[in-house]
Amino acid sequence: MFSGIVEETGMVKEAERGRLVIGCKKVLRGTHLGDSISINGVDLTVAHMEEDSFVSNVMPETYRRSNLGELEPGDLVNLERALTLSDRLGGHLVRGVVEATGSLLSLTPEEDAVIARYSAPPEIMRYVIIKGPIAIDGVSLTVIDRDESSFAVSLVLYTQEVTNLTRKKPGDTVNLESDIIARYVDQLLKESGLDKGIGK
16 A cells, blocks of 8 residues: 655666566665565565665556556656555555556646646546545646546646656656545445446
8 A cells, every 4th residue: 555655756777578677766775575666656566676776577467557568768657665554644545556547638837836637538537526636657646627538636846856747748648546435435336226327
């Protein structure tokens, strides 16, 4: 489980099919083999470690659901170590299970902030509400606007500086994870038959 508060951006050193090597420093502190690290919002297991990098294996399902298959050496990725029970939850509960990908539509400066708008498939938009949470490439963000096929978030200076979100270009793919609470409520309503007409 993660909070969506990115600790650092790492650099892709190798991106072979089924294997990623990520160069980094901060997230290696206190990390052991078998621990989880979120890479662009994908919960991956540390399979090998060096002083300045770690290796994770990537299964086919992860490639199908995320943008990890598009990574190339030199790309920057958002990194976060898994939460411990003593950590503060500064973002929202993020599982590191990417549900789908979306695309960056635009980045618009607004004073010190940047308004980022993303397209998203219907299975994600169903759970997107204004002032609700969403994880984009593993970053916990708050939705400020939505329409039928897209939503917008505001990126504060810290997010601009610490994550890779403002380094992307329109058309670039991002990983999306919706709010787990909304998904549980939706499933319970479906199973009880109370979802008739909801989200139509």
